[in-house]
Amino acid sequence: MSKRKRDINSPNNEQPLRGLRILFLVRTPQERIRVTRVLSRRLEELGASLVGSVENLQSWTRSEVASVVVCTDDISHAKTCCNPLPLSAFEGVVDVSWAAGCVQNRQVATIRLLNVSEATQTSIDDCDGGSRGVIDDALDGDDQQETMEAAKWWPPRNLRPRRYLQPSSDMDCEEEASTRQDRIEAAKNIPKYACQRKSHLEACPNERLCEYLNAMADLRAMESHDSRLGDTKYRAYRLASAAIRCFPFRIRSAEEAEYIPYCGGRVKEAIHEYLQTGKLSEVSKLWTEEYFINLWSLLGVHGIGTKTGRELLASGVTSLDLVVQHCLSGKHPSLKLPLVFYNDLNHNLMSRDDAVRIHDYVINVASSLGLSLEFALAGGFRRNKKNGHDVDLLMRHKYLEFGHSSELQVLVRALRASGFIVATFHETIDQRRDRTASPGTFDGPHDMVFCVIRDPQTAVGRRLDLVASRRSEFPFALLAWSGNAIFERQLREYAKEVKGWVFDGHGLWKKENPSECATGTMDTMIETEKDIFCILGLDYLDPSDRNC
DNA sequence: CGGCGTACG
DNA sequence: CGTA
DNA sequence: GCCG
Numbered sequence: 001m002s003k004r005k006r007d008i009n010s011p012n013n014e015q016p017l018r019g020l021r022i023l024f025l026v027r028t029p030q031e032r033i034r035v036t037r038v039l040s041r042r043l044e045e046l047g048a049s050l051v052g053s054v055e056n057l058q059s060w061t062r063s064e065v066a067s068v069v070v071c072t073d074d075i076s077h078a079k080t081c082c083n084p085l086p087l088s089a090f091e092g093v094v095d096v097s098w099a100a101g102c103v104q105n106r107q108v109a110t111i112r113l114l115n116v117s118e119a120t121q122t123s124i125d126d127c128d129g130g131s132r133g134v135i136d137d138a139l140d141g142d143d144q145q146e147t148m149e150a151a152k153w154w155p156p157r158n159l160r161p162r163r164y165l166q167p168s169s170d171m172d173c174e175e176e177a178s179t180r181q182d183r184i185e186a187a188k189n190i191p192k193y194a195c196q197r198k199s200h201l202e203a204c205p206n207e208r209l210c211e212y213l214n215a216m217a218d219l220r221a222m223e224s225h226d227s228r229l230g231d232t233k234y235r236a237y238r239l240a241s242a243a244i245r246c247f248p249f250r251i252r253s254a255e256e257a258e259y260i261p262y263c264g265g266r267v268k269e270a271i272h273e274y275l276q277t278g279k280l281s282e283v284s285k286l287w288t289e290e291y292f293i294n295l296w297s298l299l300g301v302h303g304i305g306t307k308t309g310r311e312l313l314a315s316g317v318t319s320l321d322l323v324v325q326h327c328l329s330g331k332h333p334s335l336k337l338p339l340v341f342y343n344d345l346n347h348n349l350m351s352r353d354d355a356v357r358i359h360d361y362v363i364n365v366a367s368s369l370g371l372s373l374e375f376a377l378a379g380g381f382r383r384n385k386k387n388g389h390d391v392d393l394l395m396r397h398k399y400l401e402f403g404h405s406s407e408l409q410v411l412v413r414a415l416r417a418s419g420f421i422v423a424t425f426h427e428t429i430d431q432r433r434d435r436t437a438s439p440g441t442f443d444g445p446h447d448m449v450f451c452v453i454r455d456p457q458t459a460v461g462r463r464l465d466l467v468a469s470r471r472s473e474f475p476f477a478l479l480a481w482s483g484n485a486i487f488e489r490q491l492r493e494y495a496k497e498v499k500g501w502v503f504d505g506h507g508l509w510k511k512e513n514p515s516e517c518a519t520g521t522m523d524t525m526i527e528t529e530k531d532i533f534c535i536l537g538l539d540y541l542d543p544s545d546r547n548c
Numbered sequence: 549c550g551g552c553g554t555a556c557g
Numbered sequence: 558c559g560t561a
Numbered sequence: 562g563c564c565g
Binding site for chain 4: 192220229232233235236237239240261262263264265266267497
Binding site for chain 1: 561
């Protein structure tokens with residue numbers, strides 16, 4: 001731990017607190033008192049201020065204080081309180097994970113990562129006269145639940161957890177009578193593919209276990225030096241977690257879990273450890289090891305994945321500030337735009353209201369331009385998620401098989417001119433399709449615009465993905481863009497393995513005979529998602545049941 | 549022991 | 558390689 | 562890391 005001392009003792013050690021708002025969530029009253037006392041003294045020395053409970057959030061976020069610490073007994077309550085707040089309140093919301101992690105572990109690493117805290121750490125230690133026992137005790141018990149949750153507020157895109165833990169969900173919803181035989185039968189009855197079962201957002205009886213397995217998936221993806229292998233292990237843990245989510249009883253023994261799909265030797269060991277200790281010890285690496293903490297923060301930049309992140313760390317680029325430096329000196333020029341918008345895109349939860357407002361705005365512009373486009377909100381919000389990191393907006397021409405490309409072009413031009421689109425990460429608008437006479441003759445890419453928009457109401461920058469499909473391909477595009485990622489992978493794996501169909505966002509083809517296809521234009525008329533499920537021999541799944 | 553979703557830049 |  |  002002491003080796004972390006390097007390169008962080010910069011002269012401006014105490015500056016970053018100024019102008020940075022810190023949201024600090026703590027659970028038990030004991031913690032509140034202790035942490036509040038410790039931090040308030042030090043924060044005040046640093047020119048920050050400390051405010052009481054989450055209930056006065058609205059009032060103090062409007063004040064001019066440089067920094068804020070919130071203490072709360074109820075994290076989910078805090079989250080709901082925080083969601084509607086304006087951007088100005090949340091420049092430091094990323095610090096939720098930092099704060100929770102450092103309290104949990106008495107660690108300096110994350111604090112130093114943000115250059116805030118040599119001082120904060122010493123003040124925590126000071127409070128206990130150098131021993132850490134008091135904070136330890138206050139944070140023992142089931143608080144890891146909250147720590148994990150907090151650590152997941154702003155994870156990187158690829159490794160973003162799918163579901164948020166509801167406090168004490170495990171305890172609330174089981175103890176219905178079940179014999180061991182019941183449970184083994186139930187385990188055996190879980191279908192192999194996620195597309196064959198409902199995966200809703202509500203907590204399950206094994207919620208915490210699943211969260212730990214998801215965290216293990218993230219860990220494996222980050223620690224593997226071979227990204228394919230990393231993804232393979234990521235997939236393995238994600239699939240195990242997804243299957244366990246569908247197990248209706250609390251798991252009592254690792255042996256009975258063996259009957260659940262994707263729960264093999266290693267997952268069984270993990271379950272055993274969880275049942276014994278209530279956690280998976282490896283997972284704590286995510287918030288204790290400097291390497292993972294740093295990599296985690298780099299992965300938050302659009303364009304940095306595990307490989308680039310690892311390379312940056314290896315070359316001494318260990319913080320976002322250094323990535324900016326790196327970028328300014330001409331390296332990785334493609335990261336420049338994502339870095340410019342980093343704060344907006346990473347420090348602000350987007351609620352459903354935000355997403356709907358953006359959706360409506362685009363539709364209004366389209367109709368005022370006289371365009372004949374129809375739209376659908378896809379992505380996580382279609383799956384009924386309460387919040388998300390981007391808006392996925394799918395569109396097609398109202399009447400014509402082709403014609404979406406030129407209309408999208410007009411739309412995007414207008415959105416740019418009005419200052420709604422403020423930056424474009426990527427754009428593909430291929431007007432060849434509009435000139436293609438007969439359907440099915442040119443299967444080019446979908447038209448896509450991945451951009452950053454400015455919410456007209458809140459002025460917050462948001463990621464918006466616009467996708468236009470050929471009219472008949474729309475149900476495939478909708479299915480493909482509604483996710484989630486695990487559901488899509490399992491659906492396509494199922495289609496290939498079980499039905500011999502190759503399946504993507506344009507249509508379905510027989511594996512052996514690609515000319516035998518099912519699209520909206522063929523005799524097997526496919527007009528809705530239901531038709532696709534039907535042809536795949538699957539019961540229809542509502543989007544809200546695709547959260548695997 | 550090979551395969552693991554598929555398409556887009 | 559990274560993103561959806 | 563699990564499945565066929």
